[in-house]
Amino acid sequence: MRLYLFSMVFLALAFVGCQEKKVDVKKDQLSHKTSDYNISVERSVFSSTDETLNESCQVLNKATEALVQELSESLKKEATDFFQDMAAQDMERPAWGFELMVDDSVFMASSKYISVRLRTYTFTGGAHGMTKFYTFNYDVEQQKMLKNEEILDFAKSDMIDAQLEANFQNPENCFSEKPTLKLANGVNISSTGVVFTYEQYVLGAYACGVAEVTVPRAALKDALLVR
DSSP: OHHHHHHHHHHHHHHHHHSOOOOEEEEEEEEEEOSSEEEEEEEEEEEOSSHHHHHHHHHHHHHHHHHHHHHHHHHHHHHHHHHHHHHHTTOOOOSOOEEEEEEEEEEEESSSEEEEEEEEEEEOSSSOOEEEEEEEEEETTTTEEOOHHHHBOGGGHHHHHHHHHHHOOOTTOOOOSOOOTTTOSEEEEOSSEEEEEEOTTTSSOGGGOOEEEEEEHHHHGGGBOOO
């Protein structure tokens, strides 16, 4: 009986030990509005009940938080300077204010890799605002941000470009340029593929919007350096 109980306890502990450590994702929201600017942020924050994994997640959290802080402070200063200058010149104040909107997409959140893409929309006057992307591919075990060259073998760019063209969706033929590795503004990894992001104006006119191409992992073969 004792042997049976010992065996059951051992198997239970072994099962728990073999389970993959989980990364939890929650949204952190903040907003700040004045007569000069409006800032709205919804950012993913990563954590884990595992102490070591949670400590690693904080490195990424601090990096994305620092970027949002930098963008926010830059917009605040630009807006304050702009409207103060208008007031000093006794110019009529426009009805609009500066804007910064931030949100993100999480493509992968495991104990091995976290891949997240921040999207920012900035309006500082003119006909329209601009959308920009910032990508983070994080090696959780090494606590290291991966460069694109550490994700993909750039020596095989011809093969990667062929796969980008094959997986490109352009049903209305709005985009006039073919997607390439060189033109990509962002690269993100997921469990099933690699996502390439192209900002407005890169592959076509502003009205065409943002282009996103997902290439399956299997199609990239040995050009994909992360597993």
